[in-house]
Amino acid sequence: MIEIKEVRPNSKEMQDFLALPKTLYQPTFLTQSETEEKAQLLGEHELSSYYQLEALVAYKEGRPTARLAIIGYPKENKAYIGYFEAQNDWQTVRKLFETVKAKVRAQGKTHLVGPVNASFWLGYRMKLDHFDQPPFTGEPTGLAFYPKLWQRAGFQLSETYGSVFYRRVPLDDHQGRLEKRYHQFLSKGYTILSPKPNDWTRVSAQVFRLLSTLYADFPLYHAISEDSFKELFAPYRYILDFSMVKLAYKDDQLVGFLITLPDYGNLVYQKKHPINLLKLLKIRKKAKRYLILYLGVAPDHLGLGSALTYPIYQEIKARKALAVGALIHQGKITEHYAPTLKADNHHYGLFEMIL
Structure with a gap:
């Protein structure tokens, strides 16, 4: 029954x-x-x-x-x-x-x-492949039969997303296009910097205002208040490596951001007892893999995404770490950054049914 x-x-x-x-x-x-x-x-x-x-x-x-x-x-x-x-x-x-x-x-x-x-x-999003690999932090999880169950129930795939897995950057690798973009924007008076942990409350408010404009046309987007955003993202202060967060300013206005997170696997979902907290701190100090999670650039500053990516690329190379361009809506230009370094892709979907 x-x-x-x-x-x-x-x-x-x-x-x-x-x-x-x-x-x-x-x-x-x-x-x-x-x-x-x-x-x-x-x-x-x-x-x-x-x-x-x-x-x-x-x-x-x-x-x-x-x-x-x-x-x-x-x-x-x-x-x-x-x-x-x-x-x-x-x-x-x-x-x-x-x-x-x-x-x-x-x-x-x-x-x-x-x-x-x-x-x-x-x-x-629903995971569509690579069910045998443990998830990175924030990656949708699911069992291999979920997509078929949903399709059998009458759902159809309506949106697709991907994560790009990059191989370790050789020390002699040179991404000339990214470097060129970076110096172009600096020469035009842009400032690209990493915030301090104590600035996170102020910075997250700036990011929210820009992000709310940029993401307004995304599938599923629903507006929330600045206070709600701050509450949701306050814990990021404790898991971000702020040297791997880049902000771009022009005339004292935030016009771009790139938020990269150390990959904690599923550790962030586990109970916060002392052993797990020590593991988090160790990964935050030097992660084996970094997740490029949020990239946003104001419409009048096209090309700034490449400029923001360059110092992150340099950091990842120096640390001999891996990287994932995480959860990209397919068709976005960020899918094509550093194409010579791509090693694998994971895919995800959004399903819809008309009643």
């Missing part, structure tokens, strides 16, 4: 919702933030006021087999599916999605989109 149950605060269903991922993934592949999920289920997350979230757990013969959350934004005809996890059981997943479709149709929604963990700001 298959049952679909709604998750109520502090209920058995809530416990089962939070416990299910741990039964599906090996420890090195588990990227669940139980703190984030619990806050979502209780309606206490920093972003909870922006949307309505309803969580469901599917049971087969009394055992939790699949879960997801339905997310709806006011005055929007799309509903989003996030926090999806499931065993490879088509009958259970089919009934779960049928329940979802009935619920969102009753709300007047005409499209289902996912995976979206409630918000653009928290994580979205």
